[in-house]
Amino acid sequence: MKMKNLKRIAAFSEGNTGGNPAGVMIGEEFPLDEDMQATAKEVGYSETCFLVPFEDGWRIRYFSPETEVPFCGHATIAAGAALGQRNVSGACRLYLNDRQIDIEIQHHVPDRISVALQSPETWTRQAPKGYTEQVLRHFNFTTDHLDPLYPPMIAYGGSKHLVLVVKDMRVLQNAAYEFEPVRALMKEQGLATISVVYIESLKRVCARNFFASGGVYEDAATGAAAAALAGYLRDLDWGGARSFEISQGVDMGYPSRIFVDYGETKGESVRVAGSTRFIV
Template sequence: MTTTPEILRYSAFAATPEGGNPAGVVLDADGLDETRMQRIAAEVGYAETAFATPVPGAPGHHRVRYWSPAAEVPFCGHATVATAVALAERDGAGTVVFETAAGSISMESFADADGRVTVSFTSVEPQVRDLDVRVRDRLLDLLGLVPSDLDPRFPARESFAGNWHPILVIADREVFHQFRFSPPEVAALMREQGWLGTVTVLYGEDPADLEARNLFPVGRITEDPATGSAAASTGAYLRAQGFPGTSVRIRQGRHVGRPSELLVAIPETGGIVVSGGATPIS
């Protein structure tokens, strides 16, 4: 008889008790094939569910795969944080390494006096590249935007820190809050371009304090409440643009009623560090 694994549910990066991004977590995914993982992710219904399997002979190392209700994705930041918190609550805080399709992700977890766990993960080596102007304009058109809506300080580019994210920085606060889009059309463009993460849309007069809308129709989620891989990609983007700061606060989720906050540390070289916590969903 096929047994059903224990499925944990956490909300990661919550800025309020009602905020954060829900993720499913399966800590012992041995024996689950791709069909069952996909089915479980669809049944859970969150943006992503993470499936962790210990790596034999490598204490603290886990093979982790991420599935949206629609497909497998290479990496998911908020599900990574949720999984690391679940492991810390079960095994104790410390260092773990997740072997993902995007590369090895090092995780550090810390528990305060009340047992609340905070996690920092270091992304894989980032990449940033120019976004073809024709693709940019197609994307803008699908969002009801035009090139003059973009902040002239920050050109549209693609950034990778586990997933490729197109990054658009909007100049006007009201335009940022009010743009609308057709999810099926944006999803089709995302699949065409290989954007398996989110379309990252940002606003902020101060680049050290940004608000984000992360569009994820390719995963059957209109907007994601909190996106760790996009936060890491944003840090990589800012570094490539010559941003002089070493940290960024990203506020996300207001438009879907789940306020979230992600803290990003930007070292001079190497992976981008994203920090946050996760709380169990009863």
């Protein structure tokens, strides 16, 4: 499959550095499914997305190197930047496989594009009994390292994430896991990532998102997980700000900044925003 139309864009970048790269291809019609999957594998990023014109907006599909995924936040932000490069600005509608979302594209001088998305609905629920302990057998920390104020939960913001809040920043920085056993456990519950989080303050959260289910060890910035985390904190009535920043990717050498804003109504959409930078 020809890749001359492929854009490589880092979402949630910090100035001219960092961010999570995604591939973006815009065309008049989708390639064959097997060709989109092969392209995602060849590009090698955690996600590559494909867009075609549809009704009053754009139809979008997302592929990791191993499989199609229902939603990807950072690839959505990257898609917005690619549309912005085509002089699209303001509100824009994206049609996913099973729902629609809205994004907002803003142009800044010089040549800087920021994008905000409104996530799908959010929810949280208890992980199956014993599941967290099973997962942590393959990590280098245990349930004793988790913050008792923030129980392990499965959270949704367009895809499912296991949220684990640790009580020590050093645990987050040194977190590591065994890839194959964790991937199998994630697929068992349909998880997109395992989101390991440290609450630095009531306005700033540090996160790492592990993405074995998609064939990638770790994501540098994860918009869907950011929406899920916001929904999780809202459901817990955590007492923090409804607008806060997530720092991610630092331990990978790709510092990323995700800005989250949510309303007080449980389950409603979360606004997730960030800057972008073009790689190619």
